[in-house]
Amino acid sequence: MSKHEVVVVGGGYAGVMAANRLTQRDDVKVTVINPRRAFVPRLRLHQLVAETHEATVDFKDILADGVELVVDSVTRIDAAERTVVLAGGRGVGYDHLIYAVGSGSATPQVPGAAEFAYPIATSEAARRLRSVLLDTPATAAVTVIGGGPTGVETAAELAEQGRAVTLICGDVLVPYLHPKARRTARKNLAGLGVTVIEGNAVTAVTRETVQLADGRTLAGDVTIWTAGFGVPDLAARSGLSTDTAGRLLADETLTSIDDERIVAAGDASAPSDVPFRMSAYVAYCLGAHAADTVLHRIAGEQPTPIDLAFPAMCLSFGRAAAIYQLGHKNETGMRLYFGGAVGRKLKEIACEAGIKHLAAEARKPGSHHWFKDGKHRPALLLAKRGDTVVPVG
Template sequence: MTEGQIRAVVIGGGYAGVMAANRLCSTDGVAVTLVNPRAKFVERIRLHQLAIDNDDATEDYATVLNAGVRLVVDGAERIDAAARRVELTSGGSLEYDYLVYAVGSTGAVPDSVAGAREFAYPLSELEQAQRLQSRLADVPLSAPIVVVGGGLTGIEAASEFAEAGRSVTLVGAALAPSLSKPGRRSVAKRLRKLGVEVIEDSVAAVTADAVVLASGRALPSAATVWTAGFGVPDLAAASGLSTDALGRLLTDETLTSIDDQRIVGTGDAVSPSGLPFRMSCQASLPLGAQSANTVLSRIAGTEPAGISVPMTAQCISLGRGAGTLQLQHKDDTPVGIYIGGKAGAFIKEQVCRWTLKWMAGEAAKPGSYKSQKGPDRGPQLTEAAAVVSSR
């Protein structure tokens, strides 16, 4: 960093954080530092593949991060907004002029389910996937596995494990509730073909070798994989910043913290106007670019634009041999159209690859990534305001 440069610190090196750091490099005079606890970028959308050894789910930051970004491999313990300083796990600190809060999301294993925290294996972070990978290496192929969670992560994990020859039961309150009826039928058909038993029920308890359902039925389980629900790190709340009930940073429609104009949120850990986008890399990439645009606008003394993120599809891998692409309205509600089978698998794989290419492209030429215009959030914001005022 040279004297007179504006210091921009990005906390979190996931999809949104990398995109934000790269975009910030589009303006001269900005020194960008990315703080992340891992030395490699984690492809979270491939963690279910890592668990069964068919992908390492990581990429060198040199591939996706602009060469001008300073990478600090460390954790962030606290944000001192008054002093404009980030206190690091190592004991050091970083001062900033602008901060991008991009800490992402984590797996949420509830305390309310007896034994879940002790015996279940979450699958939302690199270390969690590696722990599950080690466990599965010790579990015979014929031993039963239970995947808890009927959402997209649970479906992908169950499919991947079953395709590898494992005996899998998928438990969830509902199967693929975010999909259309035709999309759900496509997913259910593929799961049946793979031999996955789907049980729509809730989990009452987890033991070392079983999953107990609310109905009282006990399912044998040599490894219980927990994919039901997500949370976020508590850094914002612990730093005295305003958050929603889940702990996401509360911002306005420009992604600026409602407490401090020098702090901008992005990705899974942000709740703009109390109406967060679905946790996904599909939202994180444009949100990352938008958060950087907000910072650059404030540096330039111009008014930042409001967020506009289109949510056009849900891409689901069903093992390596099939997939389902659920088409969406831009407001993230499904339409009755999907692409399944081998075509769905091909599209899903291309999306995974293009996600890295989009970040690499922004790294090579900051400012080049373009996102389509999303839906008008006005009606949702009006409705949300009415709900809040009625309480």
């Protein structure tokens, strides 16, 4: 009996979850193509920089038996021929493809940033930064640019080691946080000795300084860039429709608007041109739904629209404290959050849960369930069409 060939491009949270879930059917052959031999839990990369975690997981611990792992990069998707072309030169055919290439750092547009600031969004970048810090005196000024979770966690992790760290936020500190939780975040950073500058843009980066929009020049012996994100340009290079950020445009079933045999998941997907919030949790939930879409099509059934809520955000302040921020379904933070040691415990549980969910899906495909949205997502889609406004609260 011939099998349905499904290729998953990308071995991150979305790709691994999708691959595992696809093994529900014995007549499906799943191939994951990933440029690395090990899984990288990206939410641990700030710890990789600070040497408090290696940020790697063996694929054999989370990938279902029978899933083939090909360590290579895809250079092009030939949708007409249903083939992906690998950097090594060979082609791999598919009946269905799941596009889960993830995201990385955007190329900074600030003068000098691309040359003198260190990104952290990939394993390779984080290891390079760790090596630089190992060769840099502990008294050197470290400047972290970006007030999102990655910037905060990196700044805190390095400050806890005794480094002099300045964190620059173009907007407020972690916009998702409720103002009450944000006050706690500021206190946590101050307790670690981090200098926080909010609402100030960076205008230039040199080898040893960071220049701000208000005219100040700060010392920056090591400058770390965590602002913004970028996605691989594989979809665009392959002639597939993308949004302005390069994410693959899809409908609400996560199917490419160009080809029903291509389904998108994770950070590089833009269903209805209204992408979901970036997070490991969202990525593996989208991966599960992408697999369900493919399985529906194989069974001759109509795929269902995605229904997904973003329930919480957690961020650490070194190894001793964290904030676990509960959220409304309209993606605003609740007043309720957990901080201190309790927040730290919940953050660690959340980090470990992502890996456990992948491993559980490998053992029992189809078992993963997630929080539903119900109202907020439909309201966003209506607002995009101009039919109504998005309700607050």
